[in-house]
Amino acid sequence: MKKERVAVAMSGGIDSSVAAALLLDEGYDVFGVTAILFSDLEHLKNAKRVCDCLDIPHYVIDYTSVFKDKVIEPFCNEYLAGRTPNPCVVCNKQIKMGVLLNRAVSAGADYLATGHYVRVSYDSKTEHFSLYKGKDRSKDQSYLLWSLSQAQLSRLKMPLGSLLKRQVYEIVKEKGFFEFESESQEICFVPDDDYRGFLQERFKEFIFPGDIVDKKGKVLGKHKGLPFYTIGQRKGLGISSKNPLYVLDLVSEENVVVVGEENDLYKSSLSASNLNFIPFEILDREMIVKAQVRYNMVPSPAKVSPCGKDKVIVKFTNKQRAIAPGQSVVFYKGSEVLGGGVIDSAS
Secondary structure (H helix, E strand, C coil), rough: CCCEEEEEECCHHHHHHHHHHHHHHHHEEEEEEEECCCCCCCHHHHHHHHHHHHCCCEEEECCCCHHHHHCCCCCCHHHCCCCCCCCCHHHHHHHHHHHHHHHHHHHCCCCEEECCEEEEECCCCCCCCEEEEEECCCCHHHHHHCCCHHHHHEEEEEECCCHHHHHHHHHHHHHCCCCCCCCCCCCCHHHHHHHHHHHHHHHHHHCCCCCECCCCCCCEEECCHHHHHCCCCCCCCCCCCCCEEECCCCCCCEEEEEEEEEHHHHEEEEEEEEEECCCCCCCCCCEEEEEEECCCCCCCCEEECCCCEEEEEEEEEEECCCCCCCCCCEEEEEEEEEEEEEEEECC
């Protein structure tokens, strides 16, 4: 019987390396593939070294052009528009589980595997694939994968979803992959995670100073440009007040930063669009969920109501702090990911 073939997206890090090793131990025909996405190529050395150690083929694909078009440019445009994007969500959908998955399948792979801490399962009764949080909740990455389709989920293997991080370290030690682990950056293509400097270098002519105002429109000071500020930010405002002030809103049409006190950051509802639901195609009735508006936060009870074809209103039982347009809102039922959308506004 022919072995099922799995392409493993090799980032050069511990997680994808362990994913490859586990699949090999399970009897799959495994090969590694590393996508070049931007100028930093250091990860290629580790990826090749691990593939050599496992005695599996390793292929390299240059996706710098498509990564720029699909991830970097939308990321920059969102910040310039006064929103706070999440490029990892876009990259997972468009690059890793998009063009890379398609390329792997065209090369003869049955599946693509990654080192994400999530679980994918298939229900033969409903004939649907489901996405679940990883067993290690401190490493769970399901928030970043809400936009995946049934077609994409059907081709994925996630070997680390049922493991704790400490178990992954034990496998690393057993296999002798690395002497140490280097921590990944928050945004892989931004040097030193300095997105402000990244934007300033490339889009200086599109970033303009403007007014910092309070909720009533009173001018309190000057800002350096909307991309340098995010909802909930306190430091770096350059204005004094008897009470601490935080960024409440970024009004791109007026080039204004609105500030207020911490209590003003808490909102009870939001609207979201660019929706994707995993167990079904369209939300046609109200749904009680737990909703998460930022990575690494605890989901909160909420009611999701449809509002047209591609928009929902999410009302929280408890107010949420610093809801930022451009970020994702993700819906859960227990550990199952029901879907999500991109936040448009909060109130």
